[in-house]
Amino acid sequence: MYIIKLDAIDSTNSYLKTISLKKMPKDFTVVVAEEQTNGRGQMGTQWQAEASKNLTFSVFKDVSFLKVSHQFCISMAVALGLSKALKELQIPKIKIKWPNDILSENKKIAGILIENVIKNNTLEGSIIGMGLNVNQKFFDDLPNASSLHLITGIVYSKDEVLHNILKHIEHYLKRLESGDLNLLKKEYEAELFRIKKPSTFKTPTNQIFSGFIEGITDDGKLKLLLEDDVHMAYDLKEVELLY
Incomplete structure (x- = not known):
């Protein structure tokens, strides 16, 4: 694992994309920023995060072992790794809101944005962006948002939370690499918000x-x-x- 720490950047995903245009980064390169000035969410939305209070980071993963048709498995593995890490931190009622938002007590605490590098219809790499609300207390005009601190009352060490998350994401990405696709899918479906409701x-x-x-x-x-x-x-x- 190779970690790059930045004070401020437009987007950690964009940073890794720029690097990958010249040369593929080392497998499991991680870019962490104290502040993102143009963080992005799903479908072109903005990811709002107060500077220095939250975790905003991206991971580069070599996924050349996967078929293009299986690229959603990356999303499943990352969502499961993140939810497992949060459960280990005893964050209550963790669920995955399809496709890959993480909820606690029906409030969104984390989002994932995955941008795959595909050349000649072959998957080469995946840039996995994550935003986790850690110590933020106020969310303007976001009634469904919350943070670890608001849910538990604890002020968290962001570094400790980050390393816990990276450990579990690495575990699930290795399971993905071993071809554990059907079991990953079953585990993902079991964690889905409002499944069978x-x-x-x-x-x-x-x-x-x-x-x-x-x-x-x-x-x-x-x-x-x-x-x-x-x-x-x-x-x-x-x-x-x-x-």
């Missing part, structure tokens, strides 16, 4: 509908059971699970 969803055109989450497909689509026993699978751009 009646849930509400929204489409990009703001249509609201209800259904039951049954699991995910091999390529990471959300499998839903709808009215009249209709089974559907939705991509990230096609549906949003509401809290």
Whole structure:
């Protein structure tokens, strides 16, 4: 593991992407920033994090062993590693909100943004960005956000939390490399927020509908059971699970 620590950067993912354009970084290179001025979330959203209070970091992983069709497995492995680390820290009621937000007590405490390097239809590397709310106390206009400190009352050492997370993510990425895909998928589905419960969803055109989450497909689509026993699978751009 090779860790680069920065005071401020636009985005740790962008930093690793710039490096990878010239030469692939060493496997499991980690970039940590005290402040991100342009942190990104899923679907082009901004990741809001107060400087010096939270963890914002990215990991480069060589994933040349994976087929392009299995790239969602990276997301599963990272989400499981992060949730396992938080459980070890005794953060209560940890769940994964599809595809890879981490919730505690139904509040979002972490997000993951994965950007894969694909050349000639072959996976080469994965840039795994993570934001974890650690010691932040206030979240303006984000009613569903929380932090480890708000949930437990503890002021955390960010370095200790980071090393705990990296340990578990490395473990799950090694399981991924060993070809443990079916077991990873079962473990991921067992951790899903609102699995087998009646849930509400929204489409990009703001249509609201209800259904039951049954699991995910091999390529990471959300499998839903709808009215009249209709089974559907939705991509990230096609549906949003509401809290």
